[in-house]
Amino acid sequence: MLLVTGGAGYIGSHFIKTYLTQNPDAQVVVVDNLSEGHPQALDFSDRILFFQENIGNIHEMGEIFKRHPIDAIVHFAASCCVGESQTQPTRYFQNNVVNTLNLLKAMDEANIRKFLFSSTCATYGTPQRLPLDESHPQNPINVYGQTKLMIEQALQTYSATLGWSYTALRYFNAAGGDNSGLIGEGHSPETHLIPLVLKAALGKRDAIEIYGNDYDTPDGTCIRDYVHVNDLAMAHCKALERLNTQQGGDAFNLGTTHGASVQEVITLCQKVTGRDIPINHAPRRPGDPPVLVANADKAFSLLNWAPQYTLEKIIETAWAWEQTPRY
Ligand code: UDP
Numbered sequence: 001m002l003l004v005t006g007g008a009g010y011i012g013s014h015f016i017k018t019y020l021t022q023n024p025d026a027q028v029v030v031v032d033n034l035s036e037g038h039p040q041a042l043d044f045s046d047r048i049l050f051f052q053e054n055i056g057n058i059h060e061m062g063e064i065f066k067r068h069p070i071d072a073i074v075h076f077a078a079s080c081c082v083g084e085s086q087t088q089p090t091r092y093f094q095n096n097v098v099n100t101l102n103l104l105k106a107m108d109e110a111n112i113r114k115f116l117f118s119s120t121c122a123t124y125g126t127p128q129r130l131p132l133d134e135s136h137p138q139n140p141i142n143v144y145g146q147t148k149l150m151i152e153q154a155l156q157t158y159s160a161t162l163g164w165s166y167t168a169l170r171y172f173n174a175a176g177g178d179n180s181g182l183i184g185e186g187h188s189p190e191t192h193l194i195p196l197v198l199k200a201a202l203g204k205r206d207a208i209e210i211y212g213n214d215y216d217t218p219d220g221t222c223i224r225d226y227v228h229v230n231d232l233a234m235a236h237c238k239a240l241e242r243l244n245t246q247q248g249g250d251a252f253n254l255g256t257t258h259g260a261s262v263q264e265v266i267t268l269c270q271k272v273t274g275r276d277i278p279i280n281h282a283p284r285r286p287g288d289p290p291v292l293v294a295n296a297d298k299a300f301s302l303l304n305w306a307p308q309y310t311l312e313k314i315i316e317t318a319w320a321w322e323q324t325p326r327y
Contacts (some may be wrong), residue, residue, distance in 0.1 A: 016048065030050045124292070167252065170173065176229050209280045215284075222291070232254055235252070258293070269319075
């Protein structure tokens with residue numbers, strides 16, 4: 001049985017929905033302290049056993065492990081905003097490192113040895129070559145990326161010393177929402193580009209600020225690789241299957257291999273919404289590399305994964321959600 005941390009969050013909830021669809025007889029245990037997640041993000045199924053708990057609470061996690069036959073953990077619970085990580089490093093070390101190390105301790109005590117980890121392309125830092133493959137050096141330039149790298153390193157150690165199997169999935173930029181309209185992106189405060197642009201289209205914000213237009217890119221704005229949240233969810237399902245036979249640890253980039261600039265995203269949002277979106281220019285955001293684009297060949301071949309959503313489709317699903325969000 002799977003235990004999913006952070007299952008009431010954005011990517012976690014989309015993973016659970018996909019996983020339960022793919023595994024019609026399965027149940028999942030979800031642990032989420034609801035500090036950033038939403039209970040409504042779990043109300044689509046009665047096969048979810050939900051515990052409102054902090055994953056850093058070793059005693060409580062041990063009790064959950066005693067009561068349920070958990071054989072693998074899918075770990076989404078984390079703080080995930082680059083900008084915020086630069087101004088609140090303590091919060092990121094606590095949430096992403098200390099709490100996760102506690103979770104690993106509770107797993108060790110319960111002899112659970114399979115772990116699927118939400119990592120990030122932010123562990124690479126400023127690219128030395130593009131697109132980024134998994135062997136690119138990991139030199140994060142923001143606290144968020146640093147905290148995720150620290151856990152990748154801890155997992156390498158658990159694997160080398162105790163024989164754990166783990167997979168680190170290095171997401172590029174998750175975006176979009178489920179076609180059902182039941183779940184979507186609902187951060188508070190929202191800091192991510194696509195939902196902010198769409199909120200500006202709806203008039204919920206005055207304008208979208210572009211953080212820097214003097215980068216060494218064709219239009220001067222940062223380039224990212226936006227990947228649909230349900231494509232990420234499917235990659236987790238495939239990585240979980242592989243984890244059953246995999247020895248040791250492994251890491252996969254999850255991106256589409258196509259980059260889009262901030263300006264291009266805004267232009268496409270204008271097309272999809274049919275609305276004018278006011279723009280303000282703002283200084284660069286500390287911790288932002290100019291370009292992050294995936295080489296995802298490893299996931300394509302070893303996980304047999306292929307993203308299904310174009311950027312336009314991603315924006316369409318995000319737009320549908322933004323107009324009628326449930327939370
Ligand atoms: N960005 C921006 N204005 C915003 C939010 C984000 O220009 O209001 C830029 C940000 O600097 C980055 C890109 O959009 O280059 C994607 O940022 P996001 O926070 O969505 O994801 P990240 O790449 O930080 O994980």
